Amino acid sequence: MEQTQIPFGMLLQKAVRIRTHILEMLAEAKSGHPGGSLSAVEILVSLYFYKMRHDPKRPDWPDRDRFVLSKGHAAPVLFATLAEAGYIPISELKTLRKLNSRLQGHPDHRVPGVEFPGGSLGIGLSAAIGMALAGKIDKKDYRVYALLGDGELDEGETWEAAMAAPKFKLGNLTAIIDRNGIQQDGLTEQIMPMEPLAYKWKAFNWHVLEVDGFDLRQVIEALEKAENMRNRPTVIIAHTVKGKGVSFMEWDPAYHGKAPDKDTVKKLVESMRNQ
Amino acid sequence: MLGLMLVQMSSMRDALAEALLELGSKDQRIVVLGADTSVSIKTSLFADRYPDRFFNVGIAEANMIGIAAGLALAGKIPYVSTYSAFVPGKCLDQIRNAVAYPNLDVKIVSSHGGVSVGPDGASHQTVEDVAAMRAIPHLRVILPADAPSTRVLIEESWRTPGPFYIRLSRPSVPEVYSSRPDLKVGHVKVLKEGTDVAIIACGVMVNAALEAGESLAKEKISAEIVDCHTLKPLDADTIVGVARKTGGIVTAEEQNIIGGLGSAVAESTSSSYPVPISMVGVRDTFGESGEYKELMAKYGLTSKDIVRAAKKLVASR
Ligand SMILES: Cc1ncc(C[n+]2csc(CCOP(=O)(O)OP(=O)(O)O)c2C)c(N)n1
Ligand SMILES: [Mg+2]
Numbered sequence: 001m002e003q004t005q006i007p008f009g010m011l012l013q014k015a016v017r018i019r020t021h022i023l024e025m026l027a028e029a030k031s032g033h034p035g036g037s038l039s040a041v042e043i044l045v046s047l048y049f050y051k052m053r054h055d056p057k058r059p060d061w062p063d064r065d066r067f068v069l070s071k072g073h074a075a076p077v078l079f080a081t082l083a084e085a086g087y088i089p090i091s092e093l094k095t096l097r098k099l100n101s102r103l104q105g106h107p108d109h110r111v112p113g114v115e116f117p118g119g120s121l122g123i124g125l126s127a128a129i130g131m132a133l134a135g136k137i138d139k140k141d142y143r144v145y146a147l148l149g150d151g152e153l154d155e156g157e158t159w160e161a162a163m164a165a166p167k168f169k170l171g172n173l174t175a176i177i178d179r180n181g182i183q184q185d186g187l188t189e190q191i192m193p194m195e196p197l198a199y200k201w202k203a204f205n206w207h208v209l210e211v212d213g214f215d216l217r218q219v220i221e222a223l224e225k226a227e228n229m230r231n232r233p234t235v236i237i238a239h240t241v242k243g244k245g246v247s248f249m250e251w252d253p254a255y256h257g258k259a260p261d262k263d264t265v266k267k268l269v270e271s272m273r274n275q
Numbered sequence: 276m277l278g279l280m281l282v283q284m285s286s287m288r289d290a291l292a293e294a295l296l297e298l299g300s301k302d303q304r305i306v307v308l309g310a311d312t313s314v315s316i317k318t319s320l321f322a323d324r325y326p327d328r329f330f331n332v333g334i335a336e337a338n339m340i341g342i343a344a345g346l347a348l349a350g351k352i353p354y355v356s357t358y359s360a361f362v363p364g365k366c367l368d369q370i371r372n373a374v375a376y377p378n379l380d381v382k383i384v385s386s387h388g389g390v391s392v393g394p395d396g397a398s399h400q401t402v403e404d405v406a407a408m409r410a411i412p413h414l415r416v417i418l419p420a421d422a423p424s425t426r427v428l429i430e431e432s433w434r435t436p437g438p439f440y441i442r443l444s445r446p447s448v449p450e451v452y453s454s455r456p457d458l459k460v461g462h463v464k465v466l467k468e469g470t471d472v473a474i475i476a477c478g479v480m481v482n483a484a485l486e487a488g489e490s491l492a493k494e495k496i497s498a499e500i501v502d503c504h505t506l507k508p509l510d511a512d513t514i515v516g517v518a519r520k521t522g523g524i525v526t527a528e529e530q531n532i533i534g535g536l537g538s539a540v541a542e543s544t545s546s547s548y549p550v551p552i553s554m555v556g557v558r559d560t561f562g563e564s565g566e567y568k569e570l571m572a573k574y575g576l577t578s579k580d581i582v583r584a585a586k587k588l589v590a591s592r
Binding site for chain 2: 029031032072097098099100101103104105106108117118119120121122151152154155156183184185186191192257
């Protein structure tokens with residue numbers, strides 16, 4: 001198995017590299033979703049470079065941990081992470097959203113390492129339950145992770161899945177919510193109030209943890225606590241900022257689905273690298 | 276090449292917003308529902324003007340249709356709108372059981388239909404929605420060709436009681452009609468008379484059909500061009516007449532040819548006056564990411580594809 005875990009101290013650098021890839025990809029594509037990609041960087045870094053058991057040389061390895069990007073519009077953060085991990089060439093990232101590219105606007109199975117096509121919101125947690133159930137049938141010890149948007153939680157299917165996972169005692173399942181407070185039309189608490197969010201999941205019998213989604217130590221600790229739950233699924237509510245790392249995008253709903261232009265990105269990337 | 280003709284481009288979404296604002300002022304029963312895409316679809320303009328009659332349900336399309344059914348049952352005329360991929364995609368059952376079956380006055384306006392959606396890719400494009408909606412009894416299925424006809428057909432949907440599925444496309448498109456076209460639900464519009472072949476199109480393919488007609492004219496093929504904005508109820512009388520007159524039909528649509536416009540035309544002509552029908556449309560495949568024009572070319576949805584089909588059809592007789 002390829003060594004995918006990197007020293008804790010290097011995770012920060014990975015996060016910077018992935019952020020710059022995201023911005024460059026989106027500028028090149030001239031469309032796509034920066035906000036929810038940037039808010040999830042540290043979550044994916046913690047999974048792909050620290051916690052998850054996976055092998056970029058064997059994307060179909062039956063014993064691998066699975067990551068489901070349910071909020072599929074954050075494709076850039078997934079593709080950039082897969083590229084940094086070695087699943088696809090970094091040079092391919094610039095083909096995002098272009099005709100005949102494997103890197104579609106929303107991830108799908110032509111990209112090695114993509115476990116689930118997540119463009120239609122609300123389905124990913126159900127699919128993750130399926131993978132976790134299969135792991136139990138097969139007596140495998142792989143873990144399943146699903147990343148959900150907080151706006152995505154509006155979908156009724158999420159709550160159908162939320163009822164099902166504790167019923168099936170899926171200790172091998174961890175849901176992570178990117179709690180950035182913004183969906184497409186505006187703030188989640190204005191479009192469809194989510195609070196009290198932790199109570200909702202507790203009431204559905206989940207093991208609930210809350211973390212600062214940019215604090216790698218907190219995220220990793222929570223992922224580890226989740227693993228210690230043998231018979232109960234864990235949900236990690238990761239408090240984040242939409243557009244994190246780009247001052248004019250942070251907290252601005254307009255950058256949910258608006259790509260920055262190339263000149264701006266050039267400057268942003270320079271200042272990120274010099275930090 | 277652009278020559279003397281100045282092509283006016285405009286967006287169906289803008290036309291939708293304008294129509295809803297006007298209907299909202301005329302009729303207090305009009306309410307609008309959105310599912311976290313209302314800024315993009317521009318129904319947020321209705322929300323700004325009539326905040327008491329606009330409801331954003333979040334990313335919950337099934338809930339939106341169910342709520343619309345309740346509003347209609349209590350005397351309102353709800354216009355619900357989000358991306359075509361998710362209405363009907365997420366709520367076929369609610370449309371079938373809560374709206375169509377009881378024949379309620381719910382107007383479903385889905386935007387971003389077909390593959391012209393562009394770089395978002397297959398998950399956000401639709402090839403199946405028209406067939407699915409056509410197969411549900413009571414539903415009227417409308418695909419406007421451009422912004423001016425969107426405006427008129429939205430107003431028509433308000434005048435006509437009962438459930439509608441009105442499907443719009445995302446890109447700004449050339450205006451087929453100048454100002455206020457005279458369009459009626461359930462009636463095709465013959466845009467150009469012809470004798471050798473008929474091109475029957477809907478949605479953004481109507482403009483491509485007109486372009487094809489011009490190319491064919493240069494090759495001395497006289498094509499009748501028909502805007503079939505209402506796929507259901509289909510104007511079977513006129514279409515059978517067109518079949519009789521031309522002896523061959525090319526259909527053009529921006530969705531799967533299985534169950535779409537071509538199928539509808541075949542259903543209406545096959546028993547009374549069968550003629551060869553060549554279907555231009557998506558050939559039972561998902562779309563992908565790419566620019567609008569690139570995708571239309573790749574999936575065989577251009578005026579050239581219509582010309583090719585028409586010439587083949589004419590040559591075979
Ligand atoms: C079923 C469905 N409805 C609508 C959309 C359009 N859409 C894409 S992203 C989005 C908002 C998502 O917000 P959130 O889940 O909070 O994501 P994040 O903030 O992490 O980007 C919407 C409405 C979709 N992709 N799927
Ligand atoms: Mg969000």
